[in-house]
Amino acid sequence: MSSELQIVWVYPDLLSTYGDRGNMLILQRRAQARGIPAATVEVRSDQPLPSQGDIYLLGGGEDGPQALAAQRLIADGALRRAAGNRSVIFAVCAGYQLLGGSFYAKGERCTGLDLLDLTSDRGPSRAVGELAGDVDPGLGLPPLTGFENHGGRTHLGPGVKPLVHVTTGVGNDGVTEGAWSNTILGTYAHGPALARNPALADLLLRWATGEDRLEPIDDTWPDRLRAERLLAVGR
């Protein structure tokens, strides 16, 4: 990280269906609350992506835009270089799928960026509703809460770890949800995910800054939101 944390929102013109701007705003706010200067950059799909960002965010999208985003990201190459430099990448839903080796959009198999060892295909039914479960103990986070809305099923390879063991909802396949490897993390959770899971936002900030711990901040409202959503699914 240079003097200022660079948060890059990748292709908001294509991948911003589920309030994905929220994840960017929350990361910036939580960094600034700790005195870490943080700038946000929104990069449209007809612009070159910078490769020096600290955190890259990919959001949800409809089938056509998802396929287009994958093509343009592969052609651009910067996200792959950033991953090689251990930049942090946080991807949601369609953005999560396109980080894998392949995914399905509009009935066709599309090539992904292959930054995470996983593939996605179509499930028997659309997964719509609350999503919750216990996060990989290796990450030291409280339970995940989110809202999912996708028709995909995601199959994890040995190169990634599941993010969550599902207790409510479907996620990847009804058993696991999301995946992570090094400093790349993907999830099906909207909400947006970082609004409902501030500890996950702080994990991304710790990865990006190299800090082992961050000063606690007042999380009264996010904690009340979490408690309410987890109670709603009987946790």
Added chain:
Amino acid sequence: MSDEKKLPLRTALAASVSRTAAALSRATGRGDGSVIGGRIGMMIDPQLLAHLAEGRQIALVSGTNGKTTTTRFTAAAVGVLGEVATNSFGANMPTGHTSALARAGSTRYAVLEVDEHYLAQVIAATRPLVVALLNLSRDQLDRAKEVAMMAQLWREALAAYPAIHVVANADDPMVVYATGAHPPAEVTWFSAGQRWQDDSHVCPACGGHIERTEDGGWACAGGDLSRPEPQWRLSGGKISSPDGATHEVKLQLPGTVNLGNAATALAVAARFGVKPEDAGPRLATVSSVAGRYAQVERDGRRIRLLLAKNPASWLEAFDMADEAPTLLSINARDPDGLDTSWLYDVDFSPLRGRQVLVTGDRAMDLAVRLEVNAVPFSHVKTFGEAVASVPPGRLEVIANYTAFQDIRAELDRVL
């Protein structure tokens, strides 16, 4: 009932039973009758809507936002010519249309609000004179069709009926695309401003970028689509018609967005032969639409209710609301859509400097959103607590669908 003698017997029976069921629904307090009547009638005669539409000159009004108000304005404007059948309760699916036409009896004119998903079906059944297309944007994330797919369905529906006249929004690339296969001579363009643009950065025709200019112009970088020249436009609070005349329309309903809805209504009414100067005064008589914009006095507070059901309509509500204490209420029940993520598609910063209160089933989602947006607020558990928390004077209430209904019911009980 003499007006129904021309209808097939089965249709006359169905229309009559439909009216009876609607009356029963109202009398027993189970509903306003606008859906149940149509549903029962259509079970008896599946062609009931088509039969009831025969012989009438009809306008259909569809889009994601503004259709209830525009329908109300259009019905008022066409009313210059005679009695108009309309679905004024916002029951905007075929059962609601059937019920509205059956209830109205024989009228020469009808103006119907149509849910955007049902437009093709209702065009086929009613063979309208005019279809008004207002806009297409994201709505109910967990259920609604993708915006571009909706535009494609509209395009196919219109192309099948080239004789229908279309009154369409030149400012919305999705609407322009939807009208693209229709004969240009049968399209009237209007421009009423559009705040929300986040669903039309990508050209639905080619995937290229839509570039916008300061003056409201737009064009696809790939060259497939650009903003048509509008014949009706709203600028500086005045409506100009194709002959170049300008019309100052005084409305009771607030906001620029409602002036835009009025401009659209005048454009539709003009196709029926109604002059803007005759229709204008009738638009000024509309004071609320299905409880929306209604003003209610309670404990010295002048409470105004604004419905905001998706990101585009939240931006419009902020424009309509006075600089006054504001209550926001959010639910996420079935009619609202279950996913509240869209809260982050709305910039709440226009509320800074006002006293802001939050309530509703999903008040905590709102609380976190406002905190991230640096808008100070307090949480209240009930509507009554909200009223008690603000000083006498104006209280603006902005709520999504079922939250709005809850507050309306609470006010009705008191009054």
